[in-house]
Amino acid sequence: MRGRIAFIDDEAALCAAAADWLEASGFQVRVFTDPALALAQVQPGDCDCVVTDLRMPGLSGQQVLDGFREADPDLPVILLSGHADVPVAVAAMRTGAHDFLEKPYRAEHLVEVLDRAVDLRRMRRQARTRKASPLSAGRLEVRLPGDSAAMRHLRAMVQHLADLPVDLALVGEAGSGRHDVARCLHDLGRRARRPFVTLHCAGLGDAALEAELFGHERGYLAGVSGARTGRLEQAQGGTLFVSDLQDMPLAAQSRLMRVLQAGAVERIGAQTARPLDLRLIAAVTADTAALVAQGRLRADLAHRLSPAALQIPPLRDRAGDIALLFTDMAGAASARLGLPMPDLRPADLDRLAARDWPGNLAELRASAERAVLALPTTPVRSDPAQSLPDRMAMIEAQIIADALTTAQGSSARAADALGIPRRTLNEKIARYGLRAD
Template identity: 40%
Template structure:
């Protein structure tokens, strides 16, 4: 039981009041008592850390009035009603008004303790979820780009520097590295943040459908076009258009997009009337567009038009030191979303997370965090035992355990490859420059 939670008893019968307090205290619960609703009201405020037990019949205001007051202050505070045999109808009305439970006199002390324990467990979970949500609400804007690695520090600085510039931007990175998150941060930090942020995936969409999605159409423009439709570009006017998987955009559409970038105007399908648009385009790709242009699979002029500013997002395996921060962030999200307590992570799970190559990058780590929060198995974790959740704390913090594991892993690879940084970097699947940074960070020597 949460040690900070307590029980407020509202009972005017001194013998009953004393009996309830003693029963709860003998069970290890904190309790205090008052004799009237009027005395209880100043003690109840939003975020009240506990539960209320109240008699129905009291001098002055009755227990039902207290239930309604608590509902107005904080509807998640559990209120348990004590009633006489003749007050069952009032107890039902109290439940409809928001009471958590009711007990009929006379009742045994262990019944009181059982009902109160359930109410306090519910309240503890509610308070923890509220605290998690408050923590998450503070992580806004560029703070959503979680990580302390040099690569992420550079990304955050660049996002802040270019967010309010008028240039279109190309974001490059593997699947799951957070390209849309970067695009959203660019929008949120710009003067365009009050206008729409519109996202469109260019992959797997036929030319005619993509044409209508981007530019809109007039009635009768093609079979089935019964009324005017505003396209994504026009809808994003004044704001930001995020084009994901740009490499899969058909060549014909690339020509039209290039024209929009150059002239800042569109024509709906079936219309010859140009419409001026003020839209910033952030395009994302997982491919090398220049190489695709050399092979004739992408327009070079569109690549160079978008390549004014390019943000390269590193794969998660290239910034393993960010795994603990990302894991904490996603566990907070999952615990809040699923209304679950925040789980502790055991050493074995941490080793498995750090050793994993993360082909799905940050998105895959988020899925793993969801599994940990729900207490279900994920293929990343070893099949034996409860996946990743430990009832107690490890002797080292999460970040310290990660750094210790990463240092030992790098040292082992350097020994295995006779101090060759290049071969070790290939074995660890990270860039040589990244490995050199980590060697310096951990005070290692290639020798």
């Protein structure tokens, strides 16, 4: 089932047409021509979304919205409005409406909006199953492990800032755990029951990035049918985590700053702004002042983010944590892959602690998984004195070992990447002794 919908409109013919279309699309629909009856009979716990006309005799759509929000603030309510009522619908969004559709609307567009609303409803339900305080201090140590002074300070700052209504920057190298810190800030704060949405700036072209961030109306992008909700709207009420903000074009940064100041977002190609309430957490690779000096970050955006900036320590500054982290990562990989835990001797852990780890936690995790897979940690070099077939076999073994590491131990994915049948790959794995079956 796609979702449970309550559809309210005083026009019986419109209700019947909407019910036919939505039921054919996989939704379960209850229709009401009397809004007071809908408020009395619809139990919020048995409904994923309410769609209501704005102008009706008896009760208005705003009153329906207020009634359902009082019963369950997390229940999405979508308003249907005529052209003259669009400003009223926009104002209603400021009081909690999920979205509005201007009549006459396309049935396909209604389904798109309902899908987003139902997804949001399910996310909120999942969040409610967590404890009222999703992370205790002890749980935070599991999420952000380490006994170094830097990590103890970081955890204390996360607890201090999590529930404060401020945007902030996470300053740290790639792979240092910035996403994990952002998620903990979200889960510990007042927005924990709302969406946590991520946007990666690196690798996106200017137009694609703006479309991802702000969304767009129908016809904006060639080859893309229908309108698209941007990450800002997807994060409504929750947190937007922007990774590598310094890679966002300055023009997009300027528009983002205007959105944050106005508390409203306008999709590309749209004429109407939509109210917005979210927290921005942005990851950057260097101090915000340095990025401003380099011309990679707008000064006004840096000023907004820098007062509550958190420094994420690189792994090389946490040498005392590496043995614990490596052991935990290896244990997790062992459980996930169904392989035995590697024998970790003190000398091995000492050697790990002495390395610089330029890839930080991501590199350490890859090393732990390689240890679980029992793959060599250094490239295999062939001996010039060996025969050509033996030397080629060693090179092949190294290529397969690398493919298995990239595929996280999955021979199926490794076979696809190498372009050979899975059976052939498994035979070669056994021949070279790369992994015990």
